[in-house]
Every structure is written in C-alpha cells, then in structure tokens.
Amino acid sequence: MWRDLLPLGRHPGTGGYRRYAWTGADAECRAWFATQAELRGLRHEVDRNGNQWAWLGDPADGDAVVTGSHLDSVPDGGAFDGPLGVVSAFAALDELRRRGTSFSRPLGIVNFGDEEGARFGLACVGSRLTAGRLTRAQAHRLTDGDGTPLPRAMEAAGHDPDAIGPDPGRLARIGAFVELHVEQGRALDLSGDRVGIASAIWPHGRWRFDFRGEANHAGTTRLADRRDPMLPYAETVLAARREAELAGAVATFGKIAVEPNGVNAIPSLVRGWLDSRAVDQPGLDAVVAAVEKAAREHAAAHGVELDVVRESRTPVVEFDHALRDELARILGRDRTAPVPVLGTGAGHDAGILSGSIPTAMLFVRNPTGVSHSPAEHADEDDCVAGVLALADVLEGLTGT
Numbered sequence: 001m002w003r004d005l006l007p008l009g010r011h012p013g014t015g016g017y018r019r020y021a022w023t024g025a026d027a028e029c030r031a032w033f034a035t036q037a038e039l040r041g042l043r044h045e046v047d048r049n050g051n052q053w054a055w056l057g058d059p060a061d062g063d064a065v066v067t068g069s070h071l072d073s074v075p076d077g078g079a080f081d082g083p084l085g086v087v088s089a090f091a092a093l094d095e096l097r098r099r100g101t102s103f104s105r106p107l108g109i110v111n112f113g114d115e116e117g118a119r120f121g122l123a124c125v126g127s128r129l130t131a132g133r134l135t136r137a138q139a140h141r142l143t144d145g146d147g148t149p150l151p152r153a154m155e156a157a158g159h160d161p162d163a164i165g166p167d168p169g170r171l172a173r174i175g176a177f178v179e180l181h182v183e184q185g186r187a188l189d190l191s192g193d194r195v196g197i198a199s200a201i202w203p204h205g206r207w208r209f210d211f212r213g214e215a216n217h218a219g220t221t222r223l224a225d226r227r228d229p230m231l232p233y234a235e236t237v238l239a240a241r242r243e244a245e246l247a248g249a250v251a252t253f254g255k256i257a258v259e260p261n262g263v264n265a266i267p268s269l270v271r272g273w274l275d276s277r278a279v280d281q282p283g284l285d286a287v288v289a290a291v292e293k294a295a296r297e298h299a300a301a302h303g304v305e306l307d308v309v310r311e312s313r314t315p316v317v318e319f320d321h322a323l324r325d326e327l328a329r330i331l332g333r334d335r336t337a338p339v340p341v342l343g344t345g346a347g348h349d350a351g352i353l354s355g356s357i358p359t360a361m362l363f364v365r366n367p368t369g370v371s372h373s374p375a376e377h378a379d380e381d382d383c384v385a386g387v388l389a390l391a392d393v394l395e396g397l398t399g400t
Ligand SMILES: [Zn+2]
Pocket: 070, 081, 082, 115, 181, 348
C-alpha cells in the first residue's frame, strides 16, 4: 500500500506531499482508496460530503465500528499524517481475516475529505459537514488561494456541492469510531512505547496582539524619543515562551505583520498572532493572561498602546471515557505495563466526531516528533505494532 501511495501528490523539489482537497492528487488518493476497498471485496461509497467509506457488512444494521483517517495533506506534508490511519485500517482488516475473526458488527473504513484544510483554510471540512458543525451555506462561502469557491472545486472533481450538509442518519449507524494516527509529538518516544491511546485534544486558541507606536526615521530619531512597538512585541514573544514553559503548555508567535514594514523606518504597528494550547482550559487561560499582562507592562514602558483580540477559541475535546477504557483493557491484556494514555495539541476528525458518536484514537510513535513536514517519520516496526493494536481493538469491539 505504501508503495502505491508514495508518488501520489509528491512534490519533486521538496519531497513533501501536496494532496489538497478536490485536486488531481486528491483524486488519485481517492482512486487508491476505492481500489483497496474493491481488492478486499468491501462495498465502496462516497457520502454526500465527499467522505469515502468501505464497508464489511451492512451499515444499515447499525452499531458499526469504523476506523480510518484522511489522505489529504498540509503543504509539503509528510507521508504518515493521515495515510497511516487509512493504510493501518486496511492492514488491520487483512490481519483479522488472517486470524479468521468473524464480525458481529458492521466494520467500516473511512477516508475523511479535506481534513487539513490546506486549500480552503478550514480543517476537517468533511467531518464537520457530516456532524452538522459546518453548514452548507458556510461551506459554500469558502474559497481557495486562487479565488476558486469550494462548490466550484467540488463540481470540477465530479461531486455535487448542493448535496453537502449534515448526515445524522449516517452517524446514527456508527457505534464507535477509532482513528489511528502518527503521533505529532515525542511523548511515546520519551516513554519508550510504540503505541498510545489518546485522552483528549487540548483546548487551544488564537489571539491577535496589536502594538501601536509611532513611525519615524530609523537614522535621525534618538533612541530616547522613540515609541517603537517592536520592542514590547519582542519582549512579549520571550514572555510567551517563559509562561508556556512554566505551565507545561505551548505558546507560539508564528505570524507577524509590521507597518510600514520599511528597513529604515521605526514601525508604527506590530501585529503578532499568539497560538496557545494547554492541557486544560484554566491552564490555557492562565498562560494567555500572563502573556497579556507582560505585554501590557512592556508596552507601557515603551509608550506603546496595546490591543489584544481573541480570534478563536476551541474547547477541550475529551474522548469517550468508556471507549477509551475499553481500548486500554483490550491493549493491556498481554502487557505488563499499562498502555500510555496521552493528550495532544493537534486537531483531528475524531475530535470533530466526538460530539456526535463515541470516538477514540491510537497514536503510533514518531521518533522525532516532527509532523507536517517531509521529515515526518514512523519506523516500520512501530507501524506494524500500530496495525496489530488496531486489529486487536477492532477484534475486541466487533469480534464474536
Ligand atoms: Zn492528520
């Protein structure tokens, strides 16, 4: 499976993947999925929102167990984020057939469309639409960087954009969704485990910091006379790092806009965006409050005005406790030590669906923690351990 997927949407210059929703590369990945379903005698369907499903048994029987992930990528993404969950799903089914498992519940393998949001700027469009967390009207307003609206892109790829929307009937037939994913951090590497279970997706948010000073000549304005917003901005970046370290959270200023943005001009405005994530909401609130307090003190010291605007806020996603405990029990059977349970700062389709159906996630060790990069990696032995763990879970949930 990896050999077939390897060249699809891979950029020859960077070695990274550019599998964006409703593009040619996306179509090639979808054709690959349909072929894998067909090879295994599974019933393949594309739902109203462009998600692909491969069914063993009849989903209409209800209480189905579904596994899978996504095949699209971020710009110059790695090979594993997404595809590992889909490849492992097919491989786990192969393993269960080898074991002679008979299934008491329908089993589905899914490829959710447009998970990364690389083209239209919103992540998890396929699962959001299905779960009713994105309306058709909202989706129709999305456009890509070239100004192509999402509906036109869907149409060009042969999908009816007027059919998209909530799909509660489909979700009602699913009893559990388990997504396997490459870890996007180093927790398993540090603990020495191949596979872990997700506890929760950390709450996160974005805040815009506007530091307003006074533009002036970089050569003739005495240092003492300046109101330079770059200085409190720089001190705020350092404060964010310090506060995140103290709280065991993460905080990042990764985007900045400067006016007038001249080499020889003291800026009038420095606008920086803070992305911060923490284990829980009080922890996140405390980090951001501390960063804002530091920013206000530094701004005042330099005669600079500061506005802080919260642009987004995503609450914590707790995965279904009963399903999580069931996974821990299944995977813990032949082990002396418990399977590690870890939180993550990254979003997933499983997080979107957790509001509608019981969901769980398995993580496979990533030796460097690098993700969303061509350097993203998982060792073959760990990938095999992930497949076997997923097979055990599917057998435990669906086997008779
Ligand atoms: Zn992913």
